[in-house]
Amino acid sequence: MKKHIVVQKFGGSSxxxxxxxxxxxxxxxxxxxxxxxxxVVVSALGDTTDELExxxxxxxxxxxxxxxxxxxxxxxxxxxxxxxxxxxxRGHDAIAFTGxxxxxxxxxxxxxxxxxxxxxxxxxxxxxxNKIVIVAGYxxxxxxxxxxxxxxxxxxxTAVALAVALxxxxxxIFTDVTGIFTTDPRVVKSARKIKTITFExxxxxxxxxxxxxxxxxxxxxxxFNMPIHVRSSFVKExxxxxxxxxxxxxxxxxxxxxxxxxxxxxxxxAVPDKAGIAARIFTEISQKDVNVDIIVQNVSQSGxxxxxxxxxxxxxxxxxxxxxxxxKKINAGQVSSDKTVARVSIVxxxxxxxxxxxxxxxxxxxxxxxxxxxxxxxxxxxxxxIEEKHAKKATEAxxxxxxxxxxx
Amino acid sequence: MKKHIVVQKFGGSSxxxxxxxxxxxxxxxxxxxxxxxxxVVVSALGDTTDELExxxxxxxxxxxxxxxxxxxxxxxxxxxxxxxxxxxxRGHDAIAFTGxxxxxxxxxxxxxxxxxxxxxxxxxxxxxxNKIVIVAGYxxxxxxxxxxxxxxxxxxxTAVALAVALxxxxxxIFTDVTGIFTTDPRVVKSARKIKTITFExxxxxxxxxxxxxxxxxxxxxxxFNMPIHVRSSFVKExxxxxxxxxxxxxxxxxxxxxxxxxxxxxxxxAVPDKAGIAARIFTEISQKDVNVDIIVQNVSQSGxxxxxxxxxxxxxxxxxxxxxxxxKKINAGQVSSDKTVARVSIVxxxxxxxxxxxxxxxxxxxxxxxxxxxxxxxxxxxxxxIEEKHAKKATEAxxxxxxxxxxx
Numbered sequence: 001m002k003k004h005i006v007v008q009k010f011g012g013s014s015x016x017x018x019x020x021x022x023x024x025x026x027x028x029x030x031x032x033x034x035x036x037x038x039x040v041v042v043s044a045l046g047d048t049t050d051e052l053e054x055x056x057x058x059x060x061x062x063x064x065x066x067x068x069x070x071x072x073x074x075x076x077x078x079x080x081x082x083x084x085x086x087x088x089x090r091g092h093d094a095i096a097f098t099g100x101x102x103x104x105x106x107x108x109x110x111x112x113x114x115x116x117x118x119x120x121x122x123x124x125x126x127x128x129x130n131k132i133v134i135v136a137g138y139x140x141x142x143x144x145x146x147x148x149x150x151x152x153x154x155x156x157x158t159a160v161a162l163a164v165a166l167x168x169x170x171x172x173i174f175t176d177v178t179g180i181f182t183t184d185p186r187v188v189k190s191a192r193k194i195k196t197i198t199f200e201x202x203x204x205x206x207x208x209x210x211x212x213x214x215x216x217x218x219x220x221x222x223x224f225n226m227p228i229h230v231r232s233s234f235v236k237e238x239x240x241x242x243x244x245x246x247x248x249x250x251x252x253x254x255x256x257x258x259x260x261x262x263x264x265x266x267x268x269x270a271v272p273d274k275a276g277i278a279a280r281i282f283t284e285i286s287q288k289d290v291n292v293d294i295i296v297q298n299v300s301q302s303g304x305x306x307x308x309x310x311x312x313x314x315x316x317x318x319x320x321x322x323x324x325x326x327x328k329k330i331n332a333g334q335v336s337s338d339k340t341v342a343r344v345s346i347v348x349x350x351x352x353x354x355x356x357x358x359x360x361x362x363x364x365x366x367x368x369x370x371x372x373x374x375x376x377x378x379x380x381x382x383x384x385x386i387e388e389k390h391a392k393k394a395t396e397a398x399x400x401x402x403x404x405x406x407x408x
Numbered sequence: 409m410k411k412h413i414v415v416q417k418f419g420g421s422s423x424x425x426x427x428x429x430x431x432x433x434x435x436x437x438x439x440x441x442x443x444x445x446x447x448v449v450v451s452a453l454g455d456t457t458d459e460l461e462x463x464x465x466x467x468x469x470x471x472x473x474x475x476x477x478x479x480x481x482x483x484x485x486x487x488x489x490x491x492x493x494x495x496x497x498r499g500h501d502a503i504a505f506t507g508x509x510x511x512x513x514x515x516x517x518x519x520x521x522x523x524x525x526x527x528x529x530x531x532x533x534x535x536x537x538n539k540i541v542i543v544a545g546y547x548x549x550x551x552x553x554x555x556x557x558x559x560x561x562x563x564x565x566t567a568v569a570l571a572v573a574l575x576x577x578x579x580x581i582f583t584d585v586t587g588i589f590t591t592d593p594r595v596v597k598s599a600r601k602i603k604t605i606t607f608e609x610x611x612x613x614x615x616x617x618x619x620x621x622x623x624x625x626x627x628x629x630x631x632f633n634m635p636i637h638v639r640s641s642f643v644k645e646x647x648x649x650x651x652x653x654x655x656x657x658x659x660x661x662x663x664x665x666x667x668x669x670x671x672x673x674x675x676x677x678a679v680p681d682k683a684g685i686a687a688r689i690f691t692e693i694s695q696k697d698v699n700v701d702i703i704v705q706n707v708s709q710s711g712x713x714x715x716x717x718x719x720x721x722x723x724x725x726x727x728x729x730x731x732x733x734x735x736k737k738i739n740a741g742q743v744s745s746d747k748t749v750a751r752v753s754i755v756x757x758x759x760x761x762x763x764x765x766x767x768x769x770x771x772x773x774x775x776x777x778x779x780x781x782x783x784x785x786x787x788x789x790x791x792x793x794i795e796e797k798h799a800k801k802a803t804e805a806x807x808x809x810x811x812x813x814x815x816x
Contacts, residue, residue, distance in 0.1 A: 018466050052486070058426055060493035067496075067504050071489035074482035078460070081479035085468035088475075096475050101553065145509065 004169040005127070006031065009041040009137065009159035013176040014233035015079050016046035024233060025086035027174070028132060032092065037127040039166065041137045041159040042083050044075025065110035069139075069149045072111075073099070076136035076155065084134045094132040097122060099139035099147075099158065106140035106148045113140060113148035115157065115220075118165035135162065153214030160217040164224040171226055173213060174233040179240035180205070180212055182404035183257040188396050190405030194255060195238075198245040201255045201349050204381045208345045209260035218242065245349060253354035254346045254402035259395045261342040261388050263293065264316040265373070266323050267308040270333030277330060278307065284326045290319040294343070294376040294385060304333075308374060310385060313339060341373060342391035345383040346398055358382045364401045370394055412577040413535070414439065417449040417545065417567035421584040422641035423487050424454035432641060433494035435582070436540060440500065445535040447574065449545045449567040450491050452483025473518035477547075477557045480519075481507070484544035484563065492542045502540040505530060507547035507555075507566065514548035514556045521548060521556035523565065523628075526573035543570065561622030568625040572632040579634055581621060582641040587648035588613070588620055590812035591665040596804050598813030602663060603646075606653040609663045609757055612789045616753045617668035626650065653757060661762035662754045662810035667803045669750040669796050671701065672724040673781070674731050675716040678741030685738060686715065692734045698727040702751070702784040702793060712741075716782060718793060721747060749781060750799035753791040754806055766790045772809045778802055 008031065015021050028040055043049075052071050056063045063071075077098050084096035102120050106113035126133045137155025142148050150157050156173060163171035178193060180202065185191035197205075199222035206215040212230055221228050221242065231239025243249070271277060282292060290311050298306040311319040316337060323335045351357045361382055365372055370393070374385035386394055399405055416439065423429050436448055451457075460479050464471045471479075485506050492504035510528050514521035534541045545563025550556045558565050564581060571579035586601060588610065593599035605613075607630035614623040620638055629636050629650065639647025651657070679685060690700055698719050706714040719727040724745060731743045759765045769790055773780055778801070782793035794802055807813055 018463060021467060055426060055490060056493055059429060059490055060497035063493045064496055067489040067492045070504055070506070071486055071493075074485050077482050077485075078479055081475040082463060082467055084475045085464055085471045085479075088472055089468035096478055098478070098555075147506075 003127075004036045005039060005163075005166045006036040006170055006172065007039045007041065007159050007163040007166065007168045008172045008174060009155055010043065010083075010174045010233060011155065011176070012043040012046055012049070014174055015042060015083065018082075020233075021079075021082055021086050024174075025083060025090055027233065028087060029090055029092050032132060036169070039123060039133045039135060039162055039168070040083065041135050041155055041162065042076060042079045043137050043155040045079050045082075048075040048078070066146060069110045069147050072149050073136070073139040073147050076138050080134045080136040087132055087134075092132060093130065094134055095126050096134040096136070098136045100141035102133075102135055102162075104140035104158065104161070106142055106150070108142040108144065108146065108148070110142075110146070110148055112151040113142065115140060115150065115161045118161055120162070120165060123166065151216075153217070156214040156217035157220065160221045160226060160228070163226050164220065168226070170229050171221065172229045172231060174231060175212060176233065177212060178232040178235050178237060179230050180210065180242075181256070183395055183399050184259065187259065187392055188399050188405075190399065192405060194240050196241045196243060196249050197255055198249065198349055199242055200245070200380060201347055202242045204347045204378065205256055205258055208258040208343070208347065208381065208383065210256070210258055251350060252348060252403070253350040253357050254348040254404065255350070256347050257395050257398045257402070257404065258345045258347065259342060259391050260345075261391050262313045263310045263341050263343050263385070264313040264319075265308060265310050265338040265341045265385065266316075266319055267306055267336045267338075268323055268327050268332050269306045269336070270304045271307050271327075272331060273303050273305045280330065281307065281323075281326050282309075285319060285322045288318050288322040290315045290322060294374050294383065296374045310341065310343070310374070340388045341385050342388040343383050343385055344391060344394045344398065345381050346402065347381045349380045351380050351382075360401065361398060364397050365394055368393060368397055411535075412444045413447060413571075413574045414444040414578055414580065415447045415449065415567050415571040415574065415576045416580045416582060417563055418451065418491075418582045418641060419563065419584070420451040420454055420457070422582055423450060423491065426490075428641075429453075429487075429490055429494050432582075433491060433498055435641065436495060437498055437500050440540060444577070447531060447541045447543060447570055447576070448491065449543050449563055449570065450484060450487045451545050451563040453487050453490075456483040456486070474554060477518045477555050480557050481544070481547040481555050484546050488542045488544040495540055495542075500540060501538065502542055503534050504542040504544070506544045508549035510541075510543055510570070512548035512566065512569070514550055514558070516550040516552065516554065516556070518550075518554070518556055520559040521550065523548060523558065523569045526569060528570070528573060531574065559624075561625070564622040564625035565628065568629045568634060568636070571634050572628065576634070578637050579629065580637045580639060582639060583620060584641065585620060586640040586643050586645060587638050588618065588650075589664070591803055591807050592667060595667065595800055596665075596807050596813075598807065600813060602648050604649045604651060604657050605663055606657065606757055607650055608653070608788060609755055610650045612755045612786065613664055613666055616666040616751070616755065616789065616791065618664070618666055659758060660756060660811070661758040661765050662756040662812065663758070664755050665803050665806045665810070665812065666753045666755065667750060667799050668753075669799050670721045671718045671749050671751050671793070672721045672727075673716060673718050673746040673749045673793065674724075674727055675714055675744045675746075676731055676735050676740050677714050677744070678712045679715050679735075680739060681711050681713045688738065689715065689731075689734050690717075693727060693730045696726050696730040698723045698730065702782050702791065704782045718749065718751065718782070748796045749793050750796040751791050751793055752799060752802045752806065753789050754810065755789045757788045759788050759790075768809065769806060772805050773802055776801060776805055
């Protein structure tokens with residue numbers, strides 16, 4: 001019988017120190033017993049990535065991207081070698097590879113490279129000798145032979161891309177939570193682990209603040225229909241399956257509620273209401289590397305309009321400076337900002353077939369006398385900007401109203 | 409005019425922390441002003457190598473050599489990237505490479521690989537663009553595409569091998585001392601920096617305890633006649649040139665005095681004096697990974713002989729156990745040991761032409777009433793094993809008697 005290939009990925013918190021590496025080694029060996037061929041992708045130990053980055057910035061305010069990748073890729077090289085050793089100490093055979101060694105080819109966009117192809121004869125050879133294959137996550141090789149890295153969270157992408165290339169049965173993402181939850185269990189006690197979620201719901205939740213998996217890796221899994229199993233490194237129980245939409249998945253209107261309390265709002269008042277003015281504003285702001293989230297433009301009165309938008313709170317200072325500069329150039333009025341806003345969102349592909357979901361959300365917030373400042377919708381989500389102090393109350397109410405806490 | 413290539417190597421203590429990396433960057437930029445093409449080989453930051461090794465052994469008592477190299481090579485990859493960044497921050501252009509990236513090919517003997525060849529088109533290309541080339545020391549690539557390391561002190565070898573391959577004008581070894589001294593300046597106050605020393609003298613001194621440079625790298629420099637300049641990373645003065653023997657070098661009988669106070673002596677008494685018995689003893693002992701230094705076999709009396717030998721003090725326990733086992737097998741007598749011995753040596757190629765050097769050494773020790781326990785000679789050195797408590801006095805006296813302290 002042909003063996004299945006299973007790809008497993010262990011994040012930085014799972015290999016934070018030598019004791020955890022030993023726990024992970026035990027976990028991997030147990031998986032090996034089900035007689036699959038294993039490929040284990042590993043992140044850097046705990047805070048290594050932050051420490052390396054800090055050293056670089058202390059030496060050079062704008063470190064060259066190429067050398068940055070040379071530096072940062074060592075974190076995963078170290079953890080992969082150590083994990084192979086821990087497995088060997090337990091009497092099993094493992095072999096560790098860097099990204100380049102297993103043929104992960106990327107483009108040349110250092111620090112945020114994209115995977116182009118994977119040619120992995122060395123993995124197949126190692127499997128034919130019954131070895132557990134450990135791969136350093138987050139890295140690859142550019143066409144001109146340079147070491148590249150795939151950006152923060154890039155080990156997820158390594159795992160999914162390898163799973164796709166090797167036609168794995170499943171890609172398991174081991175992390176410090178037991179799965180994807182209907183909402184943040186640290187905030188809402190009745191939060192429940194989701195058994196199955198679709199790729200597009202997961203993508204939407206990731207973009208709205210759920211930080212369990214890197215969004216790009218979910219996109220790749222969706223494109224190639226590679227099932228993902230998000231589960232705990234420490235607790236032995238089933239986690240959450242991320243799969244293609246299919247009739248077997250429980251039909252609910254709303255799959256989850258996400259909260260993002262690190263937003264800030266900027267308003268530019270009395271903007272001359274001319275064609276192309278919004279484009280001009282947001283082009284200039286994005287050139288300052290500010291990520292604008294929700295944009296609302298008020299109805300124009302007497303040729304003037306107010307434009308409000310939200311940005312990550314940590315980018316507020318530069319966003320504000322950019323806004324004031326552009327406001328002056330286009331003869332707009334005052335620029336004001338508000339640091340105490342939060343975004344609450346509901347996500348679910350069921351919204352396509354269930355009607356009145358958005359209305360139910362607004363009604364729920366209204367009953368709590370929570371004022372909705374801005375609204376943004378996508379095909380499978382609705383987001384409201386509200387005062388930050390109401391965020392927890394709003395999240396709890398929405399979680400209850402959409403029946404997320406009381407189903408099994 | 410064709411530019412010269414100069415290879416510089418900075419050891420771990422020179423790049424022990426970020427501040428020292430900045431000092432090294434300044435130093436390199438100053439060298440660049442003399443308009444040479446620079447190749448800078450760098451060791452791992454301070455204690456990184458020890459720390460990585462410690463992690464490995466904590467996870468696995470006998471870590472696989474292949475993964476050990478994958479792990480250990482990251483230390484130099486990190487320091488090379490950081491050094492390039494520090495140079496860039498100072499407005500100069502540098503590019504960092506791993507050993508494999510500059511085509512350092514080795515055999516497959518992991519953890520102690522030998523350099524086979526160096527093909528370095530990337531270095532020439534970088535030089536043609538006026539970049540300072542930084543190379544991670546201590547590492548290479550095996551024929552089957554594996555990362556290898558060259559053993560402790562391997563960065564010296566990387567530097568010398570690159571200098572030979574690139575036909576460099578000189579290989580500069582920057583370290584935490586200002587050069588090679590006539591004897592250890594921490595022990596003897598009148599110790600003097602040697603201006604010029606021959607490869608073979610340096611090799612002899614290295615094998616007798618001078619730890620400034622790795623012996624293998626001196627051998628390679630000797631074979632290819634690559635001049636080496638040992639100098640300080642921190643003090644701006646000329647260091648010691650290591651060169652081929654030539655008539656311009658100051659003609660002295662003795663170039664230096666070395667002391668090794670970390671020896672121990674083992675004596676196996678009443679060994680049956682049969683052909684092949686010494687071979688049998690030392691084959692068995694070397695199989696226990698003990699490095700035997702000096703061997704003395706006493707004149708045989710009535711078919712029995714005493715065999716004494718010295719070993720590094722830290723290997724005494726296993727050497728003693730091995731000796732007791734073999735003594736039993738060959739029906740020898742008691743095995744005794746002495747942990748309080750030291751080796752004092754004089755080194756100089758002038759011994760070939762100057763006569764009576766060994767006699768003068770013995771006479772000097774005799775005058776001080778220092779008993780000589782064992783004697784060993786090579787073409788250009790004489791070593792005596794004496795009681796450790798006399799080592800300093802003996803070294804000072806020999807240093808004076810051979811005129812090492814009073815010349816300029």
